[in-house]
Amino acid sequence: MAFFRPRVPIGALEYSRRWSLRLIFLVTLVFLYAPIVTLIAFSFNDSRRNIVWKGFTLKYYERALQNDELLLAFANSLTIAFFSTLISVILGAMVALLLWRFRFPLKAPLEGAMALPIVIPEICMGVAMLAFFARVGWPAGLPWPLNLSSITIAHISFSFPFVAMIVRARLVSFNRELEEAAKDLGASEWEALRDVIIPHMRPGLIAGALLAFTLSLDDFVITFFTSGPETVTFPIKVYSMVRFSVTPEVNAASTVLIVITVCLTALAMWYQNRLAAKEKGTGK
Amino acid sequence: MNDSAAPKPIVSIQNMSKRFAGAVTAVDQVSLDIGAGEFFALLGPSGCGKTTLLRMIAGFETPTEGALLIDGQDMSQVPPNRRPVNMVFQSYAVFPHMSVFDNVAYGLKVARTKGSEIRPRVEEALELVKLGGYGARKPDQLSGGQRQRVALARALVKRPKVLLLDEPLSALDAKLREAMQMELVRLQHSVGITFIIVTHDQSEALSMANRIAVMEGGKVRQVAPPSELYERPSSRFVADFIGKINLFEAKPLGQSGAALELEVPALGRIAVPFSGDPAKVAWVAVRPEKLRLLRQPPEDGSLVFPGTVAEVAYYGETSHVLVSGPNGHGMTVNLHNGTQETPSTLAPGDSLCCSWAPEDTLLLAD
């Protein structure tokens, strides 16, 4: 008697089959990504004004590449991100090791204090940094890479807690018997750290480094308070360009930044997934 | 008690104790001498302090009191990486990011062994544990048993004076475990290194070790070769822990010649050959395989436990017969199928006598 397949009633958890939920999903998607898609699309728009589509062009990318101030800002950002990442990873790893390995008085307060830069509002951090550097009379007007030191220090102060948290979480899964086995075979404290503990920490270090790099590269608020006229970073430069007018050149520059951060994040996620799959495979 | 130890002990533990924070006494006044070339087992129930004792020998725990000498040298100031002992960990602790070869070579590299010497020694060690040709593999490409052999090779390549093994077989399945037991004994014979193995499996200890220390609550209760431990346990705990045994409370009455007279509620008044301190005797015991089942009480001076068959359990090679006697006492009898009264002729409810020779009776302290 069944000429057509009877309609299966929608199950409680089959969200994707409910029209109302599909609509909400779609609207969310539009609100989240439409601005970004527009930004990227109009960076290829052959028009001074960001309003109507006139045709495809790469000339604003060319123009961005010829804008020396923009390039300097970009170089500043990369330099700051590089040094801030390097030092954050070393500092974060050492803090994680300290908190994992040793028991000492005031350990709990220290652990809490370490997470403070993560929860303190960025604007307060920025003001605090500004006050701090003014107070200690941090030298200004130094030659090129050195004039970035105050921004780099500010970036380290909010990046390394993230690294420390990631590495700390990684260390939880470390089998202490591995360290003991190394020592049992004749390794000193330092050799056991180098040959057994650090290799185990490596995924955490890499994930932490990628995070620290992206955090530094796109930080605006804290950098805004610590940068001077000579030390403009990429986000600050984009902001100052936008204050005059939103040109396709700004779009082009922003697109480059988006691509870099998305690539780094994707790399971090891919690396973590690969590692998770590998560890599941060995049944550890 | 230590008569079978070699004259010069390689490991000498003197009055060693370990108390953890929170007043846990994990090891309590242990003294042991372990001779060179011995296959020594530490046996005991979970939590009795075996691992703690082994870790103190390796140097990962500091004794609260007492001394440890390895090959005559005091170890109190020697860190684990300079002790002439190596350990096979319960989790094997094979370095996951190194190949099998690098795992085995690690101990030689950190000891600054000449580069040209490392390869032949690693290959020899891998041959020894039958892993020749596996050098390039990563630990995650090995089975549990193979990973354990890597841990073994990694320790043996250092040519330690003593090899410590913490429950090395507990993660393996029954068949592989049996094979590895034989393998370990073979290996120990061929390398001649002293092995100290921790186990909570009494049959493993009995079949592998040439001497066993039975521990309970941090104390060593008895140290003896396997057969002596089984035939002549010194206490109720050891007798009960090693193999199966029928135990009855007893009250010593007095020595009469070479025999001790006892009042045993389950058996009445009995006399058993005994030399020792009667005041310590609190239990009489008899192993199930020493018992005969008879329809009539024997006339040859054997001891007798009358009762009725309560249950017959068939195990292929043997049958276990549970005989219940007066006042709710019970006795388990192991029969070899086909050689004695065949259990098929036994039925629950049959009236019988369990009987055994007086010299097979064990008198035990508490």
Ligand SMILES: Nc1ncnc2c1ncn2[C@@H]1O[C@H](COP(=O)(O)OP(=O)(O)OP(=O)(O)O)[C@@H](O)[C@H]1O
């Ligand atoms: N680091 C520690 N801190 C506090 N107590 C401990 C510590 N290590 C072991 N203990 C305690 O010491 C006792 C002996 O532990 P140990 O690990 O030596 O037992 P074990 O005989 O090896 O047992 P198992 O057969 O279960 O491995 C236990 O009661 C345990 O809880």
Ligand SMILES: [Mg+2]
């Ligand atoms: Mg243990």
